[in-house]
Amino acid sequence: MKSLLAFVFCAALLFNAGCSKAPEPAGGGSGKKLTVALMPKSKGNAYFVSCKQGADEAAKELGLDLLFDGPTEPDPAKQNEIIENWITLGVDVIAVACENSEGISTALRKARKKGVKVVTFDSDAAADAREFFVNQATPEGIGYTLMDEAARLTGEEGEFAIISATLTAANMNAWRKHIEARLAEKYPKLKLVATKPSDDLKDKAQSEATALLSAYPNLKLLMAICSPAVPGCAEAVKQAGKAGTVKVMGLGLPGENRRYVKEDVTQSVVLWKTVDLGYLTIHAANAVGNGVLKPGDTRYAAGRLGELEIQGSDILLGKPFIFNKANIDEFDF
Amino acid sequence: MSKPSFFSRTRGWWRSHEAVLLVVLLAELVFFSSAGRRFGTADNFFDIARHSTEIGLLALVMTPIILTGGIDLSVGSLLGLCAVVFGKLWRDGGCSPGIAGVLTLGLGTLAGLLNGGLITGLRLPPLIVTLGTYSLFRGLAEALTHGADTFTDFPASFLFLGQETWTGLPAQAWVLMVAAVGFWLLVHRTTFGRAFCAIGWASEGARYAGIPVRARVTLAYGLAGFVSGLAAIIYTARLGQAKADAGTGYELFAITAVVLGGTSIFGGAGSIHGTLLGVAAIGVLSNGLVHIHQPREVAGMLTGFLLLLALAVSVLPQWLSSLAIRRRAAQGSQSSPPSTP
Structure with a gap:
């Protein structure tokens, strides 16, 4: 009995040692x-x-x-x-x-x-x-996707404006750089008429968007590049009765924009899966x-x-x- | 005929609240050791010690305050303020961690004395005063850093205090042990410290007995400030960063540990060893749950349950013996003469 136990013990030890020393199989998974x-x-x-x-x-x-x-x-x-x-x-x-x-x-x-x-x-x-x-997401990926989607929604021509968080935020500026680079490179008939800060606040974004809507009557699209600004812009466009005429899109969470997307106020929300x-x-x-x-x-x-x-x-x-x-x-x- | 009940007959340390808590703690240890593969390792006990030190220090210093019938809600916020000030002194003020540490302890003490002064000088309730400084200290910490500034890259010699081991134990565990022994001697073995209990039991009586009540109470809060500063330094060394939100909610963890440890929230009764057991019971519980792959929020739930259970179990003997006495009295009045136990 004792020897059997000893055998089992040794076997277990060996098995253990064998396991831990076994070379990792090549290839994934x-x-x-x-x-x-x-x-x-x-x-x-x-x-x-x-x-x-x-x-x-x-x-x-x-x-x-x-x-x-x-x-x-x-x-x-x-x-x-x-x-x-x-x-x-x-x-x-x-x-x-x-x-x-x-x-x-x-x-x-x-x-x-x-x-x-x-x-x-x-x-x-x-x-x-x-x-x-x-x-x-890289800043380039975000910037290019936002610009390409804006171009698609406007038919690649007309005026559009950007609502940002603050004009000094590093990530916002990196995205803007790529948005503007893409714009210059691919969409000559689109014109960026204004870039406004919203301090990352929905109300501020809404009032900035309202101001933009009256200042630029030919505006075709609002692009919000911080998440509270997307519903903020949508609310402004909706209250101005311009849903559909002025398109809204931006970088945000699907949840807080679902309502506006379903009402056809906001056309696209960009994020990763x-x-x-x-x-x-x-x-x-x-x-x-x-x-x-x-x-x-x-x-x-x-x-x-x-x-x-x-x-x-x-x-x-x-x-x-x-x-x-x-x-x-x-x-x- | 009627025998004295089991509970009323036995008098011993093991009937105390602390004994109940010790049993709970041992049960936790046995359970988690058998259920969690790596729970019983030295490394893990080091983790528990590291994670419990700051709360442990705050709970230790909270004990004399609660013994006097007071409370200090500002210790967590003061920890945050001290951590930020320590970081600022070191990074922007050019102080060495040692000098910055001493100044931080000084600031903590002053802040604590401010609490004590307002409470004894203006005779304001401790709950209100420390609720005010709870916001004040946290607000100051946030204002100093604009809520965003974080102090990091401390030298390794300083981080040693929070992350390395010294003669076999995590460095900060030694601080906790020294503090524990110090507080135990102060509260239980000196006339000076026994005043805390006396004040909590009957403040007026203590005054007539010649105890300088206001000085002692002020001192208790000053001590809390000092220890909050100390906890802030250890916290900073453990995380390698000081930020304005350091120690958020720690005051409630500390109070929970003290009350779990058997100190009456009304003051007058309690013990330092009870508090230590309370800290250990909470620390082991939240660590052990990780080892049996339970989510963290269960810890909060079980801590609450443990607190209520410990309180219930500790009053059970009293309740049973009073029940027995009442029954005996009822029987006695009906038939047999009272027996002499």
Whole structure:
């Protein structure tokens, strides 16, 4: 009996050793079963809830264990605590949307030091605190998509105006730069007549839009490039009785624009598919954990999303998605 | 005929609230160790210690305040203010972390004395005064940073305090232990500290007994300010960043730990070791849930449940013995003469 036990024990040990030393199989998707921990900025946010849908889909597809946790209240210390708990728990990969880049990088560096792989998505940490950043949209992608959609809606001619958040915001200016570059390059008959700030407030956007509507009677389109400004512009156009004559489009969340899209006040809302963002994040996390995806790679095939581009250490989700009357009901965030 | 009840006959430490809480804590430890694969590791206990230190310090200093019948709602906000001031002194003021730390502790103490002064000097209720400074301190922290400025890139020698281990334990755990021993001696072993209980029990009586009530109460709040500053420094070292929202909601965690630890919210009764057990019970619970893959919000729910359960269980013996006495009295009046236990 004793020898049998000893045999079983030895066999188990050998088996264990064999498992841990076995070389990782080459090629994607067939590595060992990983535990991937996914953290949103906050758990209740509809945006991240829909990211999780995609994450669940990918986890099922890849057969990995997915942990999902995050702060319920805005406390920067909470994200760090959860990361530290995950390190102790022995997860293989951590994927996180960083509320505060600097603060969380401390915890992420610690994770990497302990052999846990780190991927960020939605908003990045310091570059040395993670292996890859799943980038949902580049300024170029956003700028070009917005301009192309505006051109499509106006038939590539006429006057249009932009409502921004503030005229100094770095991300807004990066987008504007690409919008204007695209305009100069491809649409000579379209004319940008004004760019107005809205301070990221819906009311301010609405009053600016109202002013623009009376100042430029030939205006064909309002482009709002910060999310509160999209419904703000729509409200202004609706109240001026110009729904349909002056088109409204912009960068925003489908949820807060659904009403206006259905009333034909707003024609298009540009954003990325959050479900795909979650899906890609888990695919990338899995590939990094299995050693399939390594620094220096320039392309990555992520399941149903196909072959995607990698710029530096940014995995690009691709072109933004356009929500309109035909598809907006499929998205609940 | 009637025997004295089990509860009224036995008198011992294990009937105390602290003993009940110790059992709860042990039950948590046993449960999570068996259910969570990595729960029982040294690394994990280090995590728990790291994550509990700031709340632990605030709970320790909250105990004497609640013992006097007061409360301090401003400690979390003061932690935020101190963290921001510490960051500003270091980054913009050119102070070394050591000097910045000393100045921060000074600021914390002054802020605490402001609370104490308003409460004793103007005879305002502690709840109102600290509700005011709760907003004031947080507002100052936000104003100093315009709500957006974040202080980071502290030197590794400073981050050591929050992230590394020193002689076998996380560095900040030593601070917590020293504070715990210090507060225990102060509250339970000095006449000076026993005044807190006396004040909470009967403030007028304490005054007639020669206790300088106002000075002691002011001191308790000053001490809270000092410790908030200390917690702010440790918080900053642990996260590697100081931001105006540091320590949001920590005052309520601290108060929960104190009350869970058996200190009466009306003052006059309670203990430092009870508070420590309260901190440990909450810390282990929220950590353990991660190890059995339960979502974080369950921790809040269970903490509330634990608090109510601990309170209920701790009054149970009293309730049972009073029930027994009443029944005996009722029986006695009907038939047999009262027995002598």
